[in-house]
Amino acid sequence: MVGRFKSGLLVVGAVALAAAGAETLARSTAPPGAVAYTADGRAMLPANYRDWVFLTSGLDMTYAEPAAVVTSHMFDNVFVDPAALATFRRSGRWPEGTVLVKEAREGLTKGSINKAGQFQSEAVADVELHVKDTRRFGGWAFFKIVDGKPGAIIPKTASCYSCHDEHGAVDSTFVQFYPTLAGIARARGTLK
Ligand code: HEC
Numbered sequence: 001m002v003g004r005f006k007s008g009l010l011v012v013g014a015v016a017l018a019a020a021g022a023e024t025l026a027r028s029t030a031p032p033g034a035v036a037y038t039a040d041g042r043a044m045l046p047a048n049y050r051d052w053v054f055l056t057s058g059l060d061m062t063y064a065e066p067a068a069v070v071t072s073h074m075f076d077n078v079f080v081d082p083a084a085l086a087t088f089r090r091s092g093r094w095p096e097g098t099v100l101v102k103e104a105r106e107g108l109t110k111g112s113i114n115k116a117g118q119f120q121s122e123a124v125a126d127v128e129l130h131v132k133d134t135r136r137f138g139g140w141a142f143f144k145i146v147d148g149k150p151g152a153i154i155p156k157t158a159s160c161y162s163c164h165d166e167h168g169a170v171d172s173t174f175v176q177f178y179p180t181l182a183g184i185a186r187a188r189g190t191l192k
Pocket residue numbers: 056057058061063064076077078100101102128129130142143144154158159160161163164172173174175177178
């Protein structure tokens with residue numbers, strides 16, 4: 001009886017140790033600025049992404065052929081975590097743990113003193129994440145976050161991956177549209 005109790009304790013101890021080991025591993029490979037995940041693997045919106053580095057605003061960009069007729073307007077704002085950007089500036093490459101955020105906001109025409117042109121809505125339509133984590137995802141992974149709620153990984157069969165792989169100028173990211181980064185990649189020889 002005592003023996004069984006003891007081995008039970010041993011098993012509990014081993015499980016706790018293994019869990020602690022996995023935890024340490026997860027932490028030691030988790031890069032700065034990284035995305036946190038819920039227990040069921042949903043990506044949480046990085047709380048401070050608005051303090052990251054701004055790369056571009058696209059307005060009404062559309063990728064379909066023939067281009068769809070634009071009836072409402074949409075801006076997208078792209079941000080990158082500063083740690084990843086520091087590596088990119090040195091090497092023209094994205095390190096493990098890179099997180100890029102694309103935030104969509106409606107383009108509005110009527111408001112305050114505006115007479116022409118468009119400005120961005122206060123409300124965020126959605127946020128998409130592009131995360132490089134080879135250990136976890138075997139490469140890059142996309143997530144869509146609506147209403148700030150954690151989002152599940154978008155399946156690898158989705159067109160997000162094929163378009164980005166085929167047309168993204170650096171490692172499946174659209175550096176050709178990020179005016180402060182394109183020149184760096186060109187100089188480092190990483191621009192496709
Ligand atoms: C047909 C091509 C195409 C498809 C499909 C596509 N994207 Fe993109 N994506 C782009 C382009 C072009 C940009 C650059 C946007 C800009 O310049 O503002 C971009 C930028 C992004 C970015 C910013 C970081 C980066 O990788 O450059 C994210 C995040 C993103 N897309 C997520 C998604 C998700 C999620 C999907 C699928 C639901 C998706 N995209 C599908 C073309 C595509």
